[in-house]
Every structure is written in C-alpha cells, then in structure tokens.
Amino acid sequence: MRFIIVLTLSITSLFAYAQFVTGNADTKPSPGTIKQQSNPKPMLGLPPLIIPVDNPQTQAKIELGNKLFHDKRFSIDGTVSCSNCHDDNKAFTDNLPVSLGNNGKFGTRNAPTVINAAYNKVQFWDGREPDLESQSKQPLINPVEHGLSDYKPLLTIVQTDPEYVTAFKSVFNINEKAITMDYVAKAIASFERTVLSGNSAFDRYYFKGDKTALSEAQMRGLQVFLGQGRCVSCHVIENDQALFTDSKFHNIGIGINQIQQDVPKLAEAFLAAKNKGANVDISVLSDKKSSELGRFAVTDVLSEVGAFKTPTLRDIELTAPYMHDGSLKNLNDVVKHYNNGGVTKVGDPVNPYLSGGIRPLKLDNNQIDDLVAFLKALTGSKAANLAAKEN
Amino acid sequence: MSTINNSRRNFIKHSGIALLGSSLPISLVELAFAETTQNFSFAYISDSHIQHIKGAEFVRNWDQGLKRAVAEANLLTPKPDFVIFGGDLAQLGTKEELDHGAEMLSALSPKVHHVMGEHDYYLDLGEYWEKLFGPQYYSFDHKGVHFVVLNSIRTYDEWTYKRWPTNVQRMAEMAGLDNPNGSPFMVGDEQRKWLKADLAKIPKTTPVVVFSHSPLQKIYKGWNFWTEDAEQIQAMLKPFKQASVIYGHVHQIQYNQIGNISFNSVMATAWPWPYPQAYAQAEQYLPKLTVPMNRADPFFERDATGWQFINMANGRVDMHFSLDSNNSRTVGFNKSKKRPEDTVYPSEAKRTAPQTHY
Numbered sequence: 001m002r003f004i005i006v007l008t009l010s011i012t013s014l015f016a017y018a019q020f021v022t023g024n025a026d027t028k029p030s031p032g033t034i035k036q037q038s039n040p041k042p043m044l045g046l047p048p049l050i051i052p053v054d055n056p057q058t059q060a061k062i063e064l065g066n067k068l069f070h071d072k073r074f075s076i077d078g079t080v081s082c083s084n085c086h087d088d089n090k091a092f093t094d095n096l097p098v099s100l101g102n103n104g105k106f107g108t109r110n111a112p113t114v115i116n117a118a119y120n121k122v123q124f125w126d127g128r129e130p131d132l133e134s135q136s137k138q139p140l141i142n143p144v145e146h147g148l149s150d151y152k153p154l155l156t157i158v159q160t161d162p163e164y165v166t167a168f169k170s171v172f173n174i175n176e177k178a179i180t181m182d183y184v185a186k187a188i189a190s191f192e193r194t195v196l197s198g199n200s201a202f203d204r205y206y207f208k209g210d211k212t213a214l215s216e217a218q219m220r221g222l223q224v225f226l227g228q229g230r231c232v233s234c235h236v237i238e239n240d241q242a243l244f245t246d247s248k249f250h251n252i253g254i255g256i257n258q259i260q261q262d263v264p265k266l267a268e269a270f271l272a273a274k275n276k277g278a279n280v281d282i283s284v285l286s287d288k289k290s291s292e293l294g295r296f297a298v299t300d301v302l303s304e305v306g307a308f309k310t311p312t313l314r315d316i317e318l319t320a321p322y323m324h325d326g327s328l329k330n331l332n333d334v335v336k337h338y339n340n341g342g343v344t345k346v347g348d349p350v351n352p353y354l355s356g357g358i359r360p361l362k363l364d365n366n367q368i369d370d371l372v373a374f375l376k377a378l379t380g381s382k383a384a385n386l387a388a389k390e391n
Numbered sequence: 392m393s394t395i396n397n398s399r400r401n402f403i404k405h406s407g408i409a410l411l412g413s414s415l416p417i418s419l420v421e422l423a424f425a426e427t428t429q430n431f432s433f434a435y436i437s438d439s440h441i442q443h444i445k446g447a448e449f450v451r452n453w454d455q456g457l458k459r460a461v462a463e464a465n466l467l468t469p470k471p472d473f474v475i476f477g478g479d480l481a482q483l484g485t486k487e488e489l490d491h492g493a494e495m496l497s498a499l500s501p502k503v504h505h506v507m508g509e510h511d512y513y514l515d516l517g518e519y520w521e522k523l524f525g526p527q528y529y530s531f532d533h534k535g536v537h538f539v540v541l542n543s544i545r546t547y548d549e550w551t552y553k554r555w556p557t558n559v560q561r562m563a564e565m566a567g568l569d570n571p572n573g574s575p576f577m578v579g580d581e582q583r584k585w586l587k588a589d590l591a592k593i594p595k596t597t598p599v600v601v602f603s604h605s606p607l608q609k610i611y612k613g614w615n616f617w618t619e620d621a622e623q624i625q626a627m628l629k630p631f632k633q634a635s636v637i638y639g640h641v642h643q644i645q646y647n648q649i650g651n652i653s654f655n656s657v658m659a660t661a662w663p664w665p666y667p668q669a670y671a672q673a674e675q676y677l678p679k680l681t682v683p684m685n686r687a688d689p690f691f692e693r694d695a696t697g698w699q700f701i702n703m704a705n706g707r708v709d710m711h712f713s714l715d716s717n718n719s720r721t722v723g724f725n726k727s728k729k730r731p732e733d734t735v736y737p738s739e740a741k742r743t744a745p746q747t748h749y
Binding site: 230233263264267268272273301302303305341350352353354355356359360365 | 691719
C-alpha cells in the first residue's frame with residue numbers, strides 16, 4: 001500500500017511542477033471555456049483557421065494589433081518592436097542568423113516567421129507557450145529581446161497615449177485603467193492571425209490540378225519531397241491542405257552536434273536550476289548551450305534533448321538563414337544536411353539523441369537541385385507580391 | 392474541445408508522465424524515497440544486436456539505438472548506482488560486433504554488469520565475451536540486495552556440441568525464430584548447482600534479484616520466450632521473501648507474478664517484437680499481457696525501442712521504461728495486490744486501444 005501512497009504524492013507534486021513550468025497558465029481563462037470559430041474561406045492550400053471564441057477577429061482589433069506590433073516604445077531602449085525581428089518586408093523574419101534585441105544584444109535563436117503561426121499547435125521553437133496570446137507577452141520582458149523588466153512601462157503608454165486609449169475603448173469597450181496585458185496580447189494575436197500564406201504555385205498544382213503551375217524541375221522535386229527525401233513525413237501535406245509541419249519536435253542534428261560532450265553536465269545543471277525556479281524563457285535565450293537542449297528544457301523528457309519544432313515550409317525561400325540557430329545560409333545547405341543523415345559536414349559525429357527518422361538519404365546533386373527548386377514553389381501569393389514590390 | 396486547451400492539457404500531462412518516467416529532478420526523488428538509505432536506482436540496457444556488415448561498417452540503426460540509450464542513461468539525475476547490459480550485444484557473436492558494442496558501452500559513466508545473450512554466445516560459446524566482460528554467471532551484493540546473473544540461454548549438450556558442422560551455422564540456427572532446428576534455452580545443471588550454493592549463504596529475508604537473458608518462466612517456446620528448467624530456478628527462489636527476475640530477449644514489456652517471484656522484462660534498443668500468440672502448454676504461467684504492441688512506425692527507426700531505469704525501493708523492483716517518441720511507462724510493484732502493475736494501463740477499462748490505421 002505504501003507504494004501507492006508514495007506514487008500518488010509524487011504524481012500530485014509532479015503535476016504541480018508541470019503547472020509551474022507552463023508559467024502563466026493561471027492568467028488564462030480556465031480550460032473548457034474557450035470554444036472556437038473558424039474562418040470559413042481559407043486561402044487555397046490552407047485549412048480553416050481556428051480562432052478562440054474569447055478573442056474574435058474584428059477589423060478594429062486587427063488594426064490595433066498591427067499598431068502594437070510595430071511600436072518600438074515597448075522596449076527598454078525604445079528601439080525594439082515585434083516587427084524588428086518579424087519584419088513585414090522580410091517575410092516576418094529578420095534574415096539574421098539569430099535575433100538582435102535591445103542595446104545590441106543577440107539572442108540564441110533564429111526568428112521564426114509569423115506567417116501561418118496562427119496554425120501552430122504550440123509556439124516558439126521549443127513549444128514553451130501554447131498559443132499566440134501567451135507567446136506575444138514573453139519577448140517583451142526577455143532581457144535579450146525588448147528588455148522590459150516588467151509590463152508597467154508598456155501599460156503606462158497604452159493607458160495614456162490618446163490613440164491607444166481610443167482604440168482599446170472601441171475594440172474592447174474598456175476604460176484606460178482597465179487595459180491589461182491580456183488585452184494587449186489579444187490584439188497582437190488577432191493581427192498575427194491575419195499573417196497567412198497560401199495559394200502558392202504548389203497549391204495551384206497539387207490542389208487545383210494546374211499542371212502548368214510547377215516547372216519540370218519542381219515537379220521532380222515534389223517527387224523527391226514525397227519519396228526518397230522523406231521530407232513529407234514531418235513537413236506534412238494532407239489531401240486538401242498543407243501546413244508543412246507535423247507540430248512535433250525532432251532532433252535533426254543542428255546545434256546539438258557542437259555541444260554533444262557538454263550535454264550531461266548541462267542537462268543536470270539546467271534541471272537543478274529549473275527546479276529552483278529559474279525562468280526557462282530567459283535561460284534558453286540568454287545561454288547558447290542551454291538553448292541547444294531544445295524541447296528537453298521545457299519537458300525534461302530525455303528523448304527530447306536537442307529537439308525543436310518542425311517549422312512550416314511556406315515562404316521558405318524568403319526566410320533565410322535557416323534552422324533554429326540560423327546556422328545554414330541557404331536551402332541547398334539545408335537539403336545537404338538532411339542528405340548527410342543529420343550532420344552538416346560529411347564525417348562529423350552524429351549526435352546520439354538524433355531522431356529516428358533522420359538517416360542518410362543518398363540523393364544525388366540533380367535531386368538536391370530539384371528539391372530546392374520545389375521548395376521555391378511554396379512561396380505564397382501574398383509574399384510573392386511583397387517580394388515583387390521590393391524588386 | 393478547443394485545440395488550444397487540448398494542447399495545453401497534453402502539454403501538462405506529457406510533462407507529468409515524462410518526469411515520472413525518464414527523469415526525476417532531485418527534490419522529487421527525495422520526496423518519493425526519503426525513508427531509507429537502502430533505496431537506490433540502476434539502469435538497464437538490453438538487446439542492441441550490433442551487426443557487422445563489412446570492414447568498419449555496422450548497421451547504423453542498431454548503433455544509434457545503443458548510442459541513444461547510453462547517452463540518455465548518462466543524463467539520469469541522480470546517477471544510477473550501476474548499469475546492467477541484458478544480453479544480445481552482438482547479432483552473430485563475432486569479435487567485431489562485441490568489440491564495437493563494448494566501445495559504445497564504454498561511454499557509460501557507472502560500472503556495467505553484463506548478462507549473456509544467445510546472440511553473444513553460440514559462435515564461440517562465450518569465449519571472447521568472457522575476455523571482455525568477465526564470467527558468464529556470478530553474483531554480487533549492493534545496499535542490502537543480493538543480485539544474481541545467470542547465463543540462461545544454454546541448451547542441451549548434444550545440440551551445442553554434436554549437431555552442427557560449423558560454429559557459424561550453430562549461431563545462425565539459434566538466432567532464428569520458429570526454427571525447427573532450434574533448441575530450448577536452459578540454465579543447466581552446472582549453474583543450478585552453483586546457484587543453490589550461492590543462495591544457501593543468503594538470509595531468506597534478503598531481497599534477491601536475478602538477471603537472465605531469457606524469461607525464467609515459460610511463455611512461448613517457438614521464440615524461446617522460455618527457459619526449460621524455469622520451474623527448478625523458481626523453486627530455489629521460493630524461500631525468499633522478496634524475489635525478482637528481470638530479463639531481456641523479448642523486446643517488449645511483460646510483467647508477471649508467480650508466487651513470491653516478480654517477473655519484469657526490459658525493452659530492446661534495436662527493434663520491438665510483437666507479442667506472440669500465447670503458448671497454451673503451461674497455462675498457469677502465462678504472463679498478464681497489458682497492451683498489445685503497436686506496430687512500430689517504419690519511418691522512425693527508434694519507435695517502440697527503449698531502455699529503462701529501475702528503482703529498488705524496500706527490496707522491490709519498480710521499472711521505468713524510457714521509450715523514444717512514445718510516452719514513458721512505469722511498471723511498479725503494487726504492495727496491496729502483491730504483483731507488478733503498469734501504472735499507466737492498470738485495468739482493461741483504462742487501456743489504450745491498439746492503433747488500426749497502419
């Protein structure tokens with residue numbers, strides 16, 4: 001009997017621990033109260049978008065979110081807005097290996113695009129936040145990003161700037177004193193839910209049967225993508241839509257390969273620090289080596305060491321450099337990394353935590369070129385227009 | 392149910408199970424096992440089947456399975472007191488395979504105790520293996536527990552010494568499943584005599600844990616999930632208040648209770664076996680199977696493989712299975728029911744249905 005009691009005790013404390021790790025879970029509406037509505041007419045190639053019923057899309061809210069997203073005042077030195085790293089003109093990334101925050105500080109990870117983030121089942125490379133609302137609050141108070149020590153300076157601005165006061169009043173019907181971070185986050189999330197990409201050449205070919213949409217090389221590349229390249233197993237294409245992600249976490253031999261020897265000490269120290277209350281969001285963006293622990297830093301699951309979320313491939317042509325640490329300059333290098341079975345340079349040691357799906361692909365150079373050509377067929381109509389405007 | 396809430400719930404649930412299964416932050420261990428200094432943990436890695444192709448080439452998949460288990464075991468906090476390697480390090484018992492496997496195992500920080508598997512044995516009857524890892528059967532004591540290692544995969548002398556024109560053929564015949572030319576595993580007279588003498592020195596109140604490669608119970612003869620003289624070994628363990636047998640070979644999770652003896656299997660790092668059709672010859676010994684083994688996803692080479700760490704709490708074995716890309720599982724000793732029990736799938740009503748979409 002004693003075993004059972006002990007077990008019950010430890011499970012209870014483990015759940016309490018997990019709650020603690022997820023952080024702001026308490027500030028969210030209680031589970032089960034949120035229902036969803038969806039956008040009935042998604043773009044070609046995209047599934048219906050799920051929108052929380054407690055944060056419906058309105059034009060005014062989207063515009064407010066857009067303004068908040070671009071406001072540089074929400075940072076310790078007045079230079080950092082969300083759009084610094086998620087730049088509308090750079091496919092909502094910054095085209096840097098890792099992001100530049102306040103006072104010239106760099107983080108540890110490549111800015112993931114906001115494009116189609118509305119579809120993500122969890123947010124951030126390691127999935128440490130569940131949705132756009134909770135995600136949007138974190139960078140503001142991370143020391144290497146916006147760098148605010150708390151939300152007060154931001155709230156003071158939105159509660160006193162007449163434009164914001166009017167906007168929050170019209171969107172949420174609240175007085176300036178009632179403006180909290182939850183409302184700010186909801187508006188930002190609403191804006192982000194409009195940043196979508198679909199209707200690419202691939203979509204017209206695959207879902208509409210337009211045989212002229214892809215070039216010969218791109219059609220051959222699609223076959224590599226579906227077959228010998230094994231890409232589709234994680235970058236999923238469904239019968240009627242394609243988000244190009246399985247929403248899972250995989251160790252593909254990026255970042256972790258360089259710190260293999262340090263992992264045992266690093267993991268132990270990280271767990272001990274986390275157990276004493278260290279903030280995961282701050283730790284992983286401030287320390288390069290801790291960052292490479294990946295999903296393990298969030299879940300403590302040994303088999304998730306060095307694992308990161310499968311990103312979408314839509315608009316991938318526009319979001320260089322690649323991978324969670326921005327270590328690969330172009331798509332050719334990315335494909336070669338996979339072709340080598342999870343090592344960037346042939347002959348480098350394979351890391352022991354490598355996901356079981358990653359193995360040498362034996363693609364020749366023509367197949368690699370075709371695959372890269374195919375990836376460039378995933379640029380959406382909206383982004384394509386942006387790119388055209390730039391040129 | 393919204394996707395958003397779902398994901399958070401899964402997230403929390405997943406974290407909870409994971410913490411229980413494959414890593415225990417220090418304070419939580421203290422909470423669970425604060426009472427006695429006799430409680431400790433060890434890791435168990437088994438059935439890696441390292442396979443030589445030619446030259447310096449080995450089957451990458453099996454290599455990765457063993458490397459992953461070793462790397463993960465090194466991350467355990469607190470550190471396990473020792474590691475058991477449960478046998479079948481090699482596929483065809485060659486020097487190359489055993490050397491390559493030993494090299495990968497040398498990365499483990501705790502001391503490793505080895506168990507002989509049939510894939511290690513039937514080429515040279517354990518000669519090279521002994522040079523690397525020591526005697527084929529032995530015992531040791533650790534923090535109040537008596538541990539016994541048996542070579543349970545020997546067989547009749549006539550089969551071993553007189554039937555096969557070459558050692559290579561002997562190895563190949565024993566490696567096959569459902570092979571009419573095979574022969575049932577057994578511990579044999581020599582070791583049983585030694586075991587009797589070894590156990591005679593141990594007080595009956597001392598917890599005893601036996602490591603063998605094959606199950607010391609009769610499950611399915613065609614795959615040698617079987618030890619011919621299992622009943623005789625069980626009779627020797629019967630006088631002890633707490634006895635446990637932990638075995639490899641089956642590449643799947645099994646647990647059973649026969650009288651005072653708890654039986655637990657361990658997972659393979661190489662590949663999973665499905666559960667065989669129950670063998671009806673000895674009905675009372677059938678282990679209670681929990682969840683039908685799902686077919687492994689062929690894309691993810693590590694699917695349905697894993698390793699385990701084991702807590703010894705008050706002389707009882709408590710198995711934590713670390714299963715890559717799958718939820719961790721724990722089979723602990725239920726004191727009220729006096730038998731091992733899967734903490735995730737304890738009753739038929741709570742079982743997860745096998746997947747049908749592949």
